[in-house]
Amino acid sequence: MLSLMYNHITRKLSALPSHSWQSVIGLEVHAQINSKSKLFSGADTSFSSPVNDNVSLFDCSIPGTLPVLNKKCVESGVLTALALNCRINPVSCFDRKHYFYADLPAGYQITQQRFPLAVDGKLDFQVFSHGTNKLPNAVQVRIKQLQLEQDSGKSLHDSDRSLVDLNRAGAPLMELVFEPDLTNGDEAAAMLKELVAILSRIDTCSCKMEEGALRVDANISIRRENEPLGTRTEIKNIGSIRGVAGAIEYEIKRQVAVREAGGEVVNETRSWDSVARRTVPMRDKEVQQDYRYMPEPNLPPLHVAMGPIQTGSVNADELQRLIPELPEETRHRLRVEKGLNLEQSIILVNDDSLLKIFQRIVGCGQVENKKLLANFLINDFITLLNKIEKDTCEVEESAEYLGEIVELLEKGHINRTTAKFLLEEILSENNKHSPMEIVRKKDLIQITDEKELTAFCEKVILENEKVVQAYKSGKTKVFKALLGSVAKLSKNKADMAKCTVILKRLLDE
C-alpha cells in the first residue's frame, strides 16, 4: 500500500515558488499503542465495537474511580523509544491537562508533560521518490520527547443534538514530538513511512491511519535565509501520509504568498481538506487555552529499570533485547548480502508484504540473481497490482509462483513478455496452475535457437521493405518497430536480446 502512495505524492508536489524562502516543518505524531486494554483501565480497545461498548467506569470518569497504569503500554512505549534511539527517563510522571469538552469526561487528559517517558531521540531515513530521477538522500530528524497519554472520546454532531462515543476515551497513545528538522512535504512523508515501518516491526502500533491509529499534526513556518523562525501554523489531525505531504506543500505555498503580498502569517490551527486539497482555519481554537497542568496525584512516578537499577515497572534492558532487525538494518543487509541497490532496498523495506515475498523467494533458493528478483517485484509485479487494484498483503501467498516465474526468466526459459503474462495468469481469480504448467500447456518456452531467430528476422526484413529503407537512410528510430514485428511473429516467445543483435547485424549488412 505504501509503495502505491509514493507515485502519487511525488507527482503532485512541486518545488518551492521562491528560492529565497526556507520552510521549517515539525511533526507531532499520535500513535495508538497496540494493546488489548486501555492505558488506565481494563476496557477493550477494539476498533469496530458498537458505540460506547468499550467503556469502563473509569473511562466515563465515574466519581471515586482511579487510574491503574497498563504495564503492556509502558513496555510498548519503552520499546518504541529504544527503537527511535531515545534516552529513557528512569523516572517519568503523569500530569493532568485540563480543558472542557464533551468527549473528555474527566475534564482533563492524563498525559506526561513535565517528565515524559523518553527524550532526545533521532530517526534516520531516506527521502526517495520512486519513478523520479532524483537520487535518495539521507535525512535525520531529532525526537524531542515520547510521552504516554490517554485518547479522548468522539463527539458526533447531528443537526439539533450532539452525541458522545467514549469507546476511544482512555485508549493508549504515544505522542512523539519531533524537532522542526524537516524542510518539505516529501521529507515529512518519507519520515512517516520510516516511522510506520519501525512501529510495524516492533508491533507497538497498527499504524492504520484509516482507523485513526496514527494521527499527525504538522507545524509549518517559513523564513528567509538567516532569519529567525517565522510564525508557525499548525495543521491538526491529518489522516494519511499523502495528506501530510499535500498539506505541508500547500501550507508552505500559502504562507509564501501571504508574505510576498506583504502580509503576516497568523499563528493559528488549521485543518487539511483532503478533497479540496487545501488547508482551512479551524474555528474552535480561537482563544489561547491555559491547560492548567497539574501532577496526576493518583499515579505514583513511573520507574523504568535499566543498567544497575533493577527495580521498575518494566526493564529497558530486557526490552532492548526484544527489538528485531529495524528497517535501516534491513536495507543495509539487502544491499550488502543480496546485492540490491539503495533504491531497491528502500522500496522493499517500505512495503512489508513485498519484503516478505522477496524474502520467501530468496529463502527457497530458487533465484540466483536477487537484483533481477527485486526488479521484477518492484516493477512488473507492483505495476500489475496497481492495475488490478490489489494490495501486496493480499497476494503474499503467491510468493512461490512468483519465484518460479523469476526462475524461468533467470534461466532464459521464458522472456519478459511471457513473464508478465504468467504474472497476470497466476494472479487471476480462478487460476489453478503453476507457471511451469502454464508454460508447458501454452507452449511458451523462449525461442533461443539462432537459426530460428534469424529466420524470423529475415522474414520481417523482407515483409517491411519501406521501413527497412527508412532505417538504412538514417532513421534508426524505426528499429524498435521492426523488433516489435519480430516479437509478434514469434508469438512473443523470441529471446529479444538475441533478436536485437541478429536484426541489427542483418540490417547493417
Place this chain on the structure above:
Amino acid sequence: MDKLLNTNIKTVSRLLLDGAVKTKDLTELALNRVSEIHKLNAFITLTQNEAQIQCGQSQERYKTQKPLSELDGVPIAIKDNFCTENIKTTCASKMLENFTPTYNATVYQRLLDAGAVLVGKTNLDQFAMGSGTIDSIFGPTKNVWGYSEGDNFRISGGSSGGSAVAVATGACYAALGSDTGGSTRNPASYCGVVGLKPTYGLVSRSGLIPLVNSMDVPGILARTVDDTVSVLNVLAGFDPKDSTSLTKPYKKIRLPPAGKMSIKGLKVGIPIEYNCEQLSEEVCDVWNEIAILLKNEGAIVKQVSMPNTEYSIVCYSILNQCEVASNMARYDGIEYGFRADEHYSTEKLYATTRRLGFNDVVKNRILTGNYFLLSRNYTKYFEQALKVRRLILNDFDNVWDDVTILLTPTTLTDAPLYRDFVSKTNRDQCAAQDFCTQPANMAGVPAVSIPIKLSKNGLPLGLQLIGKNLSEPLLLAVAKYIENIVKFPHFSYKM
C-alpha cells in the same frame, strides 16, 4: 437491651457467637436508634433494606458458627462520599443528589466481606469541603452533646460529622469517615469518639469520591480504640485498584489488654508550634494534664519544635483548592449527576449545570484553584506550596529522631455553637478547625484523636496522637493506654 448498643465490638461479637443475641435483633435495635436520632440529621440515606438482607445472611453464618469476622452482624455506617452499589451516594450535593453508583468502594466491599451490616449513609459538608457538617444540601448535622432545639445546638464537627454522631449515639458501632485535613478526627473530638486517620496508602481510596487525592484517606470512627482496630484490620491492605495503596502486606494489629501495657521509656513529643494563639485555655490544660500523666507513667515527655507548622494551613489550602479545581472538572452534567435544563450550547450547559449544582464553598475553591494553576501562577503558588509541603514532611522526619510519638490538641476548643460557627466564612472556619490536624495529611503520617474528658460546658475534649508512617500498632496501643486511664464518660443515650 438498649445497653447493647453502647458496648464494644468484641463483646457484641461474643454475644452473637454465643447466640445470646441475634443479628436480626441487633440490627433492629440499631435501626430504631437511627430513627430516634432523626432530629440530629446524621444520616442522608437509611439502608434498612440492605441491613435486613445483610443481617439475615449473617444470622445464617452464626447458625453454623461460621462468622466471617468479628464484624459479622455488626451495624456500621458510611459517610456519603463512599460509593455504594445501588445505594445513592450524594456527597451532600445537588450535583450528585440522584447519583447511584454501580460499584462499591473497596472499603465498603471489605466491610461487606467481613459481614458488617450497613444502616445508612451519613451526612457531610458538600464534597467533604468543610469542618462543621453544616454545608450539606440536607442541612447541618447537630451534635448530640449539648443538644437543644432550634439553632442553639453545637456543631458536630466535620466533614464526617454524620458518622461521628451516628457512632456517639450508638446508631452503629463504627462508621467510615474520610480525612483530608482532619475531617475524621475533628468530629471525633467534638462528639467524644475515637477518630483514626491511617497512614496514607494503608487503606484504599478506590470508591472514595476525592477531595484532595494526595491527602485523602478513609478514616475510622468508633467508640473505643479496640473497635477502631477491629475495623482497621478489615480495611487495611493493598488494593490493585488504587495505585497509591501500599503493596507491603498488612499485618493485623492485636493490642494487649490495657492493664498489661507499659509506656516506660516511650518518647513523647510536645510540638510547641501547636500551642497557637487561638488554642483555648481548657484544651491547653487537657494537653498539659495528659503530658504530665504520661510522664508519671514513665514516658519521656519533651518539647519539640516543628518550625514549619505555621505555614502548613495556608499551604494546605492552596493544594486543596488546586486539586479541587481539577477533581470537580468532571461534574459537567454529561455522563451522570445533575444536568441543568439548558439547550443553547454545550458551554452554556456546563456553566449552568455547575452554577446550580455546586454551593458557594465548592465554587470558590474551584475558582481559586484554577487561578493558582494558571501557567503564569503555577510556580508562585502550586509549586511553592509543594516545596513547603516538603518542609513540613521534613519537620516530621526530623522530629522522629527525637521522639516516637507526638501528643497535640485535635481541635482548639470544644464544639462551637452552630450560630457562632456559621458567622465565619468557610475559609476562616477551616483555618481554625484544621490547624492541628492537617499537618498529618500533608505528611501522610497516621494520627488518632481520642476523647479525654468533658469541658466546663459538658462537651467532649479530645487529644491527638501522631506517629510515623505505618506506626498504627504503636499509635493505637498508646491511645488505648490513655483511654484506659482517662475513662472518658461516653454519651449514654436518653433523648
